[in-house]
Amino acid sequence: MTQIFGPAQAGGVQKATHAFVIGVGDYPYAKPEMGKEEKLRGVRDLPSAADSAKLMCDWLIANKDKLAAPLGSIEVLISDVPGGATRYAPREPALLQPIDRADGTTIPAAGLAWLNRINQDPGCTALFYACGHGANHGASPVLFHSDLNLHMLGGAWAHLNVGSMALAFRQMPDLAAGFFFLDACGEFVPGMPSRVSDNYFIQPEDPNETDRDKVWLFAAASPGVKAYPGANINAVGPVVPETQFDDVPPRDTESPDVGLVKFGRFTQTLLKGLNGAVARWAGEWCVDNMALGAAALKTLHRIYFPSWNDRPFEPTDVLTINDRVTIIRHPSVALPVLVLTDPANLTDKVDLKISLTNGGEQPWVKSRPKREATPWPTHVDGDINALFYALAIDDAGNCHPRFFIADQPHFDHRVPIK
Numbered sequence: 489m490t491q492i493f494g495p496a497q498a499g500g501v502q503k504a505t506h507a508f509v510i511g512v513g514d515y516p517y518a519k520p521e522m523g524k525e526e527k528l529r530g531v532r533d534l535p536s537a538a539d540s541a542k543l544m545c546d547w548l549i550a551n552k553d554k555l556a557a558p559l560g561s562i563e564v565l566i567s568d569v570p571g572g573a574t575r576y577a578p579r580e581p582a583l584l585q586p587i588d589r590a591d592g593t594t595i596p597a598a599g600l601a602w603l604n605r606i607n608q609d610p611g612c613t614a615l616f617y618a619c620g621h622g623a624n625h626g627a628s629p630v631l632f633h634s635d636l637n638l639h640m641l642g643g644a645w646a647h648l649n650v651g652s653m654a655l656a657f658r659q660m661p662d663l664a665a666g667f668f669f670l671d672a673c674g675e676f677v678p679g680m681p682s683r684v685s686d687n688y689f690i691q692p693e694d695p696n697e698t699d700r701d702k703v704w705l706f707a708a709a710s711p712g713v714k715a716y717p718g719a720n721i722n723a724v725g726p727v728v729p730e731t732q733f734d735d736v737p738p739r740d741t742e743s744p745d746v747g748l749v750k751f752g753r754f755t756q757t758l759l760k761g762l763n764g765a766v767a768r769w770a771g772e773w774c775v776d777n778m779a780l781g782a783a784a785l786k787t788l789h790r791i792y793f794p795s796w797n798d799r800p801f802e803p804t805d806v807l808t809i810n811d812r813v814t815i816i817r818h819p820s821v822a823l824p825v826l827v828l829t830d831p832a833n834l835t836d837k838v839d840l841k842i843s844l845t846n847g848g849e850q851p852w853v854k855s856r857p858k859r860e861a862t863p864w865p866t867h868v869d870g871d872i873n874a875l876f877y878a879l880a881i882d883d884a885g886n887c888h889p890r891f892f893i894a895d896q897p898h899f900d901h902r903v904p905i906k
Contacts, residue, residue, distance in 0.1 A: 490598045492582035493549055493562040503611040503664065504560025507548055508602040510648075511541025511566040512590045512620030515636050523637030524644040527679045531621060531636060536717035536750035538568035539576040540619040540671060543751055546579045547759055548615075556774075556814040557613040557664065563602040565590035567620075567634040576749050590620075592635045592646050599689035610662040614703075615669075618650065619752050622672025624711045625680065628652055629806060631672050645684045654705040654807050655692040665813045666703035667777070671752035674709035674804070701810045704777050708754030710804035718753040718796050753796055754803060757789045764821035765792070769872050769895040773818040777809050779896075787899050791826060791865045821870040823897050827856075827878045828863035829888075830902040836861040838880040838888070838905070842868060846877045848887030868894045878903050 498504060517523040518531035545564055552559035567589040578584065588594045606614055621632045628651030635646035650670050657666040708715035758780075765788055766779040782803045789801045825842065829835045842854035853876065854866045868876055872895045880888040880903040890903045 490563050490565060490588050490594070490601065491561065492545060492564050492580060492587075493552075493559065495561070498552070498558070498560045501558045501560055502609060503557055503613075504609060505548075505555050505557040505613045505615050506560050506602060506605045506609065507562045507615040507617070508599065509541050509544050509548075509562060509564040509616075510590045510595070510618040510620070510631065510633075511538040511568070512618075512631065512633050513538030513572065514567050514569045515621070515632070515634060517635065517637040525637055525679075528637040528644060531632075533569050534620060534717070535569050535572060535575060536752060537619040537621075537671070538566050538572055539749060540717075540752045540755045541566050541617070542576055542578045542583050543755065543759070544617045544619075545583060547762070549580050551762075551816060554816050554818060555613075556817060560609065560612065561602075561605050563598045563605075565594050565598050567591065590633045592633065592638075595633060595648055596689045603690060606660070606663065611664050613664050614657060614666040616650070616653075616667070617669045617671075618648070619671040619755060622647075622650075622670065622674070622715075623677045623680065624674045625649065625684070627711075629670055629672065629674060629705070629707050631670065643684055645680055647684075649688060650707075651705065651806060652692055653688065653690055654703050656690040658699050658701065658703045658807070659693060659696075661698060663702065665809065667815060668703065668705040668807075669755075669758060670705070671708045671715060671754040671758075673714045674707060674711050674802075675714055676712055701808060702813075703807050704805070704809045705807040706758075706782075707804050707806050708752065709800075710802045713800050713802045716753050716796075716799045717750040718756060718793065719750045753789070753793070753799075753801060754785075757785050757793065757801075757803075760788050760792055761785060762816055764818045764870075765824055766897055767818060767821040767823065767870065769870065770814075773821045773870055774814045775816050775818070776812050776814045778812045780815070781805060784897075784899075787826075788824075791824070822867045823870050823894050824865065824867050825878070825892070825894075825898045825901055826863050826865050827901050827903065829880055830904045832863075832902075833861075834880075834905050835859075835863065838882050840864045840903075841879040841881065842866060843877045843879055843889075844874060846879070846887070846889035846891070848879055848881050848885075848889075852879075870894050880905060
C-alpha cells in the first residue's frame with residue numbers, strides 16, 4: 489500500500505495539497521559481507537527516519553483542513569527495520585497496515601502516481617517530504633533508498649535526486665506551488681561516482697523563460713554538513729508536543745533510551761515552526777515560506793531544543809520561492825518572545841516580566857522565575873489588539889519597559905536600561 493489518504497477522505501477537494509512522503513530507515517545491502525561496493529558495507533540503519541515519515545503523515549492528516557491548500561492525497565513509502573511498529577504509534581490507522589518500502593521499484597511508481605494526481609488537479613500544491621541517509625551529489629541533494637549497495641540497474645549508489653526533481657517541478661505550468669522538505673545529510677561521500685543513475689520519475693528540461701521560482705526546496709543540511717536525529721521525551725503520542733519555552737526542554741541523547749522516540753532534528757524543528765511558532769498576522773494567523781526559512785529554524789532549534797546544540801544544525805534553502813506563499817493557517821497561536829536587556833550584560837541584574845501595562849504592577853502575563861545572564865525565552869498568545877510590555881525591574885524598583893505587538897515572533901526583544 490502506498491496511498492494512505494485520498495479522494496474518499498479529502499471529499500473531492502480541488503486545488504488541493506498532494507503529498508509524497510518517504511522514510512528510509514533500513515539499508516539491508518549496505519552491511520558487512522553484503523552488496524556490491526566495499527565502501528558501502530558499513531551504513532547504519534536509521535529507525536528515526538521511518539518514524540519521522542510516520543510523524544509527517546500524522547501531522548498532514550491532523551492539519552488537513554488548516555493547510556492553505558487543503559490536503560487532497562498522501563503517497564507514502566517507508567522502509568523500516570524489524571520491530572518498528574512498537575517504537576512509535578502513529579495516529580493514522582492506515583500507517584499501522586503494511587506500507588510499501590522505499591526502493592528502486594516503488595519510488596518511481598509511487599512518484600508517478602503522485603505526479604498524475606498533481607497533473608489532474610490544475611492549480612494544486614505539491615508537498616514532498618523525505619528522511620533518511622543522503623548526500624550532495626555535485627550541487628544537488630539526494631536521498632539514498634533501501635537498495636543502496638544492491639547491484640541492479642541503478643547501480644550500487646541507488647538514490648533519488650531530490651534537487652533535480654524540484655527543478656522539474658518549477659517547470660510545471662499548472663502547479664501553484666511546491667514545498668520540498670529533505671531531512672538528510674548534505675555531506676560529500678568519498679567514492680561516489682561523478683556520474684551515477686538515479687531512480688527518477690520526472691527530470692528537468694533545459695531552463696526556459698516559462699520556468700517560475702514557485703518551488704521551495706528546504707534541506708536539513710548545507711553541503712558538507714550532516715543531519716542528526718533527536719530524542720524527544722514527550723513524543724509518546726502521534727504528534728509533535730507543543731512544549732513552550734517555559735517548559736522543560738526535550739532531552740536528547742545519541743545512546744539507546746527506553747521510552748524515548750527519535751525523529752529528525754530538522755523535522756521536529758520544522759514542525760514546531762509549522763505549528764505556529766513563526767506565524768504572523770495577515771488577516772489570519774499564517775505560516776509562510778518567508779517566515780519559515782533557515783534563519784528562523786536555526787533560532788527555533790537553539791531556543792526550543794537547547795540540548796541539541798552539541799551537533800551542527802545548518803538548514804539550507806536549496807531553491808526558493810520569490811513570492812510569499814502561505815503553507816498553513818491557524819485559528820490561534822502561541823508566539824515566542826526572546827527577551828534580553830540593552831546592554832545585554834545587565835540581563836542578570838534585573839527581574840524580567842511580560843505585562844499588559846508599563847508600570848511594573850501585577851498581575852503579569854509572564855514572569856521569569858530567576859535572574860540569569862542569558863536571554864529569557866518565553867511566549868505569549870498571539871493578539872493583535874493587545875499592547876504587551878517586556879519589563880526589566882532593577883533592585884531599586886525602577887521599571888524599564890519596551891512594548892511589542894504579538895502579531896509575529898519576537899526573537900530579539902531588547903529592553904533598554906537607561
